[in-house]
Structure formats: C-alpha cells, structure tokens
Amino acid sequence: MEPFVRLEAVAAPLPLPNVDTDRIIPARFLHKPRGPGYERYCFHDMRFDAGGAERPDFVLNQAPYRGARILVAAENFGCGSSREHAVWALHAWGFRAFVAPSFGDIFFGNCGQNGTLPVVLPPDVVAGIRRQLHERPGASMVVDLPSQTVTGPDGVRHEFSVDPFRKECLLRGQDEIALSLGHAEAIAAFEERARVEMPWVLP
C-alpha cells in the first residue's frame, strides 16, 4: 500500500451532509476496470449532467479546486454502500485526505486500505475550514499524520485522534495481509479450538 505521511495541498469544500458512496461513484460504473480514466467516475453525476457536460456549479469543476487533493466534507461522508470503488475513484482523482465531522464506518475503513487518511474534527472546526475554503478558493492546507494535526488555510492547527494501528499501517504503507499472516500460528490454534468448541459451524 502507498504510505501516507504528510500532505500539503489544495482543499475543496463539500458542505453536503450524508454524501453516500453511490454519489461518489454511481453503481453503473462498478464493473469498470481500474486504470487510466478512472477519475472520470469520481462524483460523476454531480460533476456531469445527463449529456456529459460539466455542471459549472459543482466545486470540483471550478478552476481553483480542480487540483484539490484534500476534501473537506460534512457529516456522515461516505455513508451507504460498502463499495471500495468510492475510495478508488476519489484516489484516482488525486484525493489522499478527507476531513469531516463523521464518516460512514465502512468507507472510513476502506480509506485506510488505500493510503488515504480520513480525519474526524469537531463539526464547528470543519464548518470553519469549509468557510475559509469558500472565501479563499484554491487555498492549501496541511494534513500531517505523525503529529496528528490539520493546519487550516488560516494557519490554525487542529489536533485529531487516530487509531494507533491505522496510523502505523498508513505511515509504513503496511500490507495488512502480510501482518496477519504473521499470526498464522494463532489462527491455526484458534481453528483447532473452534473445531472442538463449535464443531457444528463447519459445513
């Protein structure tokens, strides 16, 4: 996995609560292979109208935000379907960090599997950052994982908490499967015990 350590980049504000993963990537693209052009599917129906033309009012279609690699969203970002394609599409666009007051649980977990960092900050702090990003289109901010801080466009630093395990995995770009395979003996011992204690579970 690609590691995540520190990112200084343009940030885009998305002040909509409950942005579901169907909106991040509509279902009709889920059978499409990942590869060049995959970024086209990111927020597809919010970015393009039915004829394929850009909707000028959507934030990522506005010049200052086109290079955004940080997304500052609202409550419950990434709720709904478990499709990891949502993270793949955001990643293909160039996003590596997401800041919101809360995330859908499955989306949150999927981020960590793809070298992207979801950051939870209090609702008023996130709203304040979004306001600055609206007022100063194209402003940059910093997301720093080692120090667990987000620095807003105004230079104010906000600390965030992160699961120590996820932090380590992201900093090192850890292959989680390799880590688990290191526990092969414990897994085998568990299976032996389960065979005795819950034998009916095996088909």
Next chain:
Amino acid sequence: MSSRSSAATDGHLVSAGLSLFEKIWRRHVVAEGPGGQTLLYVDRHLLHDGSGSAFGRLRSAGRPLRRPERCFATADHFVPTAPGTAATSDPEIRAMVDGLARHTAEAGISHFGVGDPRQGIVHVMGPEQGLTQPGITLVCGDSHTATHGALGALAFGIGSSEVEHVLATQCLWQRKPAVMRIRVDGPRPFGVTAKDVILAVIARIGAAGGTGHAIEYAGSTIAAMSMEERMTVCNMSIEAGARAGMIAPDDTTYAYLEGRPHAPRGDMWGRALAFWKTLPSDPDAAFDREMGLDAREIAPMVTWGTSPQDALPITGHIPDPAAAGDAVRRASMERALHYMGLTPGTRLMEVPVDRVFIGSCTNSRLEDLRASAAVARGRRAVVPAMVVPGSGLIKRAAEAEGLDRIFRAAGFEWREPGCSMCVGMNGDLGRAGERCASTSNRNFEGRQGQGVRTHLMSPAMAAAAAVTGRLTDVRTLGPAAEGG
C-alpha cells in the same frame, strides 16, 4: 468494526453481565494487536458477483485461500431478472457474473449460480441455507450484511480489500465498536410492518445515529416478530450508520433454522442449541447507548427525501426546509426536494408514482411477497410494477401458493431472483424523473437510475401505490373490486 469507538467499553463491562455482541466478540478473538485492534476470526464469508477483484489481487500476490470451505457464493448484484433471461447481453456485466463462477470453481468455493434454485440475493440465501447461525461471525462485501444479525450472529459488511484479507487469512483486524441497544415495545398497530419499525428507528436516530456502533434490537415488538421480519429490521442498520445489527436468538430463531441444509443435525443440533441459549444479553449487561421506541406510536412510513432518515408517517406532509435548524441541513433538504421534485406542505398521499419495485434484501422474502399479494389480489396496477423474489427457492414457494398468478392477474411483472432495481447495476432501472415506490433500502440520488426518485416503504404500501398510482395509506385502501 469502527475505528472510532469508545475505549471505555471494556472497563465498565468487567463487573457487569455481557451483551450478545460481547459474547460473540470475545469468542472470536485470535490475537490482540497494537492500539486496541483485534484480529477477529470469521466463521462464514459470503461472496457475490461484485467480489471478483479480491480474487484477482490475491492471485497477483500469489496468496492461497485459507478456508474455502467457510466461503459461500451466489450471483445477485449483476444478474438480469427479466423472465427467461439467463444472461445479460452486456458483455462487461456478464463478465462479472461469469467471473464469480470461474473464481469460485478454481478456489473450491460452493457457488449457487444462475439456474440453481438456491441462487438469490446473498442476504436471503445465507439464512435460507442455514449458513447463518447464532453466535457466529459472518462477513460479506456488502453493507447489508447486518441482515444476518437477525439470527443472533455478529455480521457486518466489509470493503473489497477486507474481502481479500478474509480470503487469505479467515480473519480481520477490527476495533471493537460501541454497542447500542434499541428497545421497541408494545403491539404493532394494524398495517405497521417491520419495515415501518426500522424506518421509524432511522428517522429517530438519523443516518449517522448508529455510526461506530453495533445495534442490538430488543423489546417485546422485536421478540414478537417472525424471523423474516427481524431480517428486515437488521438489514437496514447500515442506513442508521451501524455496520452490525443483531437480535438475540430465541425459539423463533431455532424453529426457523431446524432442518435447513447447513443447520446442525442430530446430536450436533442439541449441542448447538445449548450454546445458542447462552447467547442472549445478560439482564445486567451494559450498553454504551440505549434508546426506546413505543410501537403503538408507529404508523406506516414512507420516505420523501434522498436519505433513509427522511421518513415520515404516510399521513404526513412534505417538510419545509425553512424550519430546519441549521444552514447545512436546510441546504441539504432543499437539494433533496429539488431532486425529488417535491414542494413543502404537499400531503404525502397526493404524491403520484410512475413505477413500483417489490424486492431487495430488505423485502423479497415469502412473507413480503404474501403481504404485497394480499393488496394486489383482485386489483389492478395502474403503473408498471415489478416483483422480484429474493431467491429461486422463494420464487418456487411463492408459485406453489399461487402468488405469481395473483401478481400477474393484477398486472404486476413476476421476475427472476436478484438485487434488481435496488442496486441499479444489472439493467433494471427507472428513467430520469420517474418516481418509484420501492421496498428497497436506499433512496439515494441515482440509486435506481440517474434522476430516478425513490420512495421507500413496506411491501404492502408499495403494492397499494401500484394499484392507486400514488403514495397510499394501505390501511385506508378499502375492499378490492373483485372481493379479494
């Protein structure tokens, strides 16, 4: 499960009894990792035709499957449901269905493919085959995996990387979520179904109300529900933000399970039953959060917006964004009403519908089809309406009792099993601007097709909408013209 749950849980559970969740969790800990992460064993892994990319990555990495005998697969998301259509004409979509058959054959995984009567929606198939059992951990690369919690399992949806991880290790790194108990008590009023109960719960706690939690549903209303009704309730836990929803196993659970193909038999049944009876939460179990709902106050529900939390009693009116508490919520309501083409103050019962969908992992089981058929009998659909049974076995059972004939006589389409119009990736779609009364679980923008407007409701309410052409209070429908 969540990576952001309360760390205090362990502390105050030491001296108290254990919850259903806690009992299952503790039994499946393989190793405690750094930073409060647990390597959790997965007893059962269900796969579907959207799970293919995980097999590809596993092969690229040269990693074998650890326990193919603990995996079961069926095709549902991408399968066509038009009668007599074994395969879609779209080669890219057909490749998804064919890919699952190939991957599972190579890996030695049981697969119920198109044409097998056991094929169906993965969350219908698991319980139906007796694969879902109390006290087990079960995962699937689909967010509605909480459905299986209705049988007292710890079941939750995972992403594609986690599917790959489970295939390779039969385990997952998880942080223990907080546990919330939602009690629903009292008799359900006439016309109020399990779907109405869960929509009322989601409307109360919100689409993120259960984030970071596993939910245990309890109380006399839940205890009085059939197994199929319990599955409807647990199914929509994710629409309240919770990855897992669960209900303590009881005699209803055991009666449902006994005799199913993968359920224990003989002496093993007795041993399993003795274990299952230890699972319900202890009377003094502690919960991180508790909430109560009085079933007598619940009415048949419909959604008006683009989040499942936007649910109201059918007797209500389209809400006014001007009354919203804050600017973000107001803007979000305005966007939803614009998308839905609705005006504040309109009576819900005056909203016309263009199309009806009865199906999905929420409401495609035999009892759901019976409830829809009871309304359709002797009436006539005035808009296109499709009925999609949850599995081949449900389709057969429904046909054996004549439900297909009732639907056909009423002008409803009777189709082959699959996810159909719930997911919008198999060819079953509405057209832009159409309004669809749907028994599925999500009213998201574009969920049933670009520009399609979805209203969620129960199977009886959806059938009522089909025969009137508008959102309808099924309680006031009156007798059918032909005396059905």
